[in-house]
Amino acid sequence: xxxxxxxGGTGYIALHCISQxxxxxxxVKTSLRDMNRKSEVINSVSKVVNCNDKxxxxxxxxxxxDGWNDAVSGCDYVLHVASxxxxxxxxxxxxxxxxxxGGITRCLKAAVKHKVKRFVMTSSFAAIGSGSDxxxxxxxxxTDLNNEKHAYNISKTKAELxxxxxxxxxxxxxxxxxCAINPVVVIGPSLxxxxxxxxxxxxxxxxxxLPFIPKFGIDLVDVxxxxxxxxxxxxxxxxxxKRFLLSSHTMWYSELANILRENGFSKAPKYVVxxxxxxxxxxxxxxxxxxxxxxxxxxxxxxxxxxxxxxxxPRDIREAIIETAKxxxxxxxxx
Numbered sequence: 001x002x003x004x005x006x007x008g009g010t011g012y013i014a015l016h017c018i019s020q021x022x023x024x025x026x027x028v029k030t031s032l033r034d035m036n037r038k039s040e041v042i043n044s045v046s047k048v049v050n051c052n053d054k055x056x057x058x059x060x061x062x063x064x065x066d067g068w069n070d071a072v073s074g075c076d077y078v079l080h081v082a083s084x085x086x087x088x089x090x091x092x093x094x095x096x097x098x099x100x101x102g103g104i105t106r107c108l109k110a111a112v113k114h115k116v117k118r119f120v121m122t123s124s125f126a127a128i129g130s131g132s133d134x135x136x137x138x139x140x141x142x143t144d145l146n147n148e149k150h151a152y153n154i155s156k157t158k159a160e161l162x163x164x165x166x167x168x169x170x171x172x173x174x175x176x177x178x179c180a181i182n183p184v185v186v187i188g189p190s191l192x193x194x195x196x197x198x199x200x201x202x203x204x205x206x207x208x209x210l211p212f213i214p215k216f217g218i219d220l221v222d223v224x225x226x227x228x229x230x231x232x233x234x235x236x237x238x239x240x241x242k243r244f245l246l247s248s249h250t251m252w253y254s255e256l257a258n259i260l261r262e263n264g265f266s267k268a269p270k271y272v273v274x275x276x277x278x279x280x281x282x283x284x285x286x287x288x289x290x291x292x293x294x295x296x297x298x299x300x301x302x303x304x305x306x307x308x309x310x311x312x313x314p315r316d317i318r319e320a321i322i323e324t325a326k327x328x329x330x331x332x333x334x335x
Contacts, residue, residue: 003027004234005075005116007060007107008082009041012196013122013186016227017079018055019048024231031060031071031082044191062103072110077234080107081122083159085152085197093151100155104162112167112176120234123160123180125219126153128245129299138302139182139243150290160243177240179233183226184219184247184301188320189327196223202324205257205268206334212273213254216291217298221248222320225312232310239309247301248314256321263322267335 004021008014009030018028022045030041038057045051058071062082072078084099104121111119129137131148143157160180167178186198195203201218204210229246233239253272260268275295282288306312328334 001025001027002076003029003074004077004079005072006030006079006081007103009057010037010192010194011081012190012192012194012198013183013223013226013230014079014081015041015044015191016223017081017230018051019045019191020224020227020231022051022054023049027054027056029056029058029071029075031058033059033061035059040192047191062099062106065106068106068110069113072107072114072116075114076117078107078111078116078119079122079230079234080104080111080119081230082107083122084155090151093154096151096155097158100159101162104159105166108163108166108178112170112174116176118234118240119176119178120230121160121163121178121180122230123163123182123243124153124156125182125184125245125247125301126150126156127160127180128182128243129301130157130293135297136300136302137245139245139305179239179241180243181226181230181233182243182245183221184245185221186223186226187220187317187324188223189323190223193331195324195328195331195333198223199324199328202256202260202321203328203334205253205260206265206325206328208267211269212271212277213257213269214278214288214291215252215254215272215275215296216294217250217252218256219247219250219299219301220317220320221246222315222317224320225314229306229310229312232312236310239305242305242309244306244310245301245303246306246312247303249317250299250301252298259318259321260325263325265325265329265334 004026021028060067082103084096127143128141130153131144190196257268
């Protein structure tokens with residue numbers, strides 16, 4: 001039985017990756033910052049598949065060297081999913097950038113040392129389409145760090161740049177096969193009670209914190225598609241050296257609110273406010289300020305590599321929207 005190391009085992013995307021790997025017959029080793037959370041992972045994965053004796057755990061920290069070589073030892077593949085996430089602007093950007101860079105550095109070097117068959121990094125659209133006035137992007141585009149101020153976008157871009165720069169710096173005999181997954185806003189049901197940072201896009205439309213609709217587009221992808229594409233990229237012989245932008249559907253926020261209202265979530269707002277209102281509102285709201293670069297824009301995104309190499313056929317994003325809203329209601333996060 002082949003073994004896959006998945007970093008960040010308690011994470012929203014990681015739990016789906018672990019579940020799908022076990023369903024496909026792989027043994028999984030996953031890392032935790034706190035070993036007291038083992039039962040949380042087992043209980044979450046057990047909602048999808050019987051995972052008895054199919055998961056092992058190790059304790060790792062993105063900012064510490066200890067344990068990374070031992071963690072990857074004996075593994076055939078690596079999915080490096082762990083990375084710090086923070087919605088908003090941290091006072092110190094290094095709270096995101098240092099662990100993002102530390103994690104990819106330690107995990108990748110351990111994978112190279114142990115000559116794994118394939119290393120798959122969870123990157124982000126944040127490494128593709130930020131810091132630019134363009135509205136059309138594909139797998140080959142990169143965020144312009146000279147024009148980017150958001151710490152999260154910088155952290156994801158720098159981390160992925162390290163992936164490619166480090167591999168390209170090695171002698172041919174030392175290189176391993178690597179690829180990167182670059183999802184947009186990830187939504188869909190969580191396997192744990194932590195519904196994920198990405199699902200804030202839906203939560204804010206339902207919990208009253210966003211009583212109006214700004215005119216900007218949102219790019220969405222189902223978390224189950226993201227997990228599936230990690231595994232397909234891990235196994236597909238043609239995925240090495242590639243980036244995979246994953247975007248299922250782009251819609252206006254008003255369309256998202258309409259889908260929610262049509263499916264029984266009447267608290268979703270109805271009214272689109274003028275752009276000038278959002279600009280004034282952003283003077284008092286940090287989250288609104290972060291979204292100003294999307295104001296009035298709806299992107300056109302091309303997931304060419306995922307569709308052509310991995311044969312990706314995205315799930316209906318409406319299902320993910322509705323399932324997310326229902327879970328938020330079941331957890332009493334929204335009414």
